[in-house]
Amino acid sequence: MKKQFLSLTAGMTLLALVSACNSSKTADTMNDSSMMDTSVVDTTMATENGVKVGGAMMVPSKNIVENALGSSDHTTLVAAVKAAGLVETLSGTGPFTVFAPTNEAFAKLPAGEVDNLLKPEMKKDLTNVLTYHVVAGSYKSSDLKNGMELATVQGQKIKLTEKNGEWWVNDAKIIIPDVISSNGVTYVIDGVLMPKK
Secondary structure (H helix, E strand, O other): OHHHHHHHHHHHHHHHHHHHHHHHHHHHHHHHHHHHHHHHHHHHHOOOOOEEEOOEEEOOOOOHHHHHHHOOOOHHHHHHHHHOOOHHHHOOOOOEEEEEEOHHHHHOOOOOHHHHHOOHHHHHHHHHHHHOOEEEOOOOHHHOOOOOEEEEOOOOEEEEEEEOOEEEEOOEEEEEEEEEEOOEEEEEEOOOOOOOO
């Protein structure tokens, strides 16, 4: 009886050990498979770093126009760029530095001025205004110096000024700097830059 009890106890202990080993292997297998699943999920969910503008992520793999198309804050600018026939130019290799006025910036212009500029017969004037917002070359905020003047594609110069830690281009405040695209840099500004006549 004593021998039977001991062999039963030994058998149960052995069974417990085998079960523990099996559940440990199962747990290890589960851990391995869940780790594999996680890495697959991480890879598929990985997103490109960028800057959020107008509810959309502006990413370096897209060009300036492609990024602007996603911004709900730049629908007026996009319409103006299309009306002026500058989409192809600003989608080119560049590099460009673009000072991009928001819809609110355009709304500050005198009543009817935007609608007037978007008329087909005003294409030359519209192009003149828009190219005054574009500089050849890629200038990040780390490249800016107080009082620096940059020649625009339009031909006239714009001036960058630092006031109390904030940057301005002419009389427009830079509200989002360093939006990096594949063909340059965009600065979101709160005013429309108007060239001298």
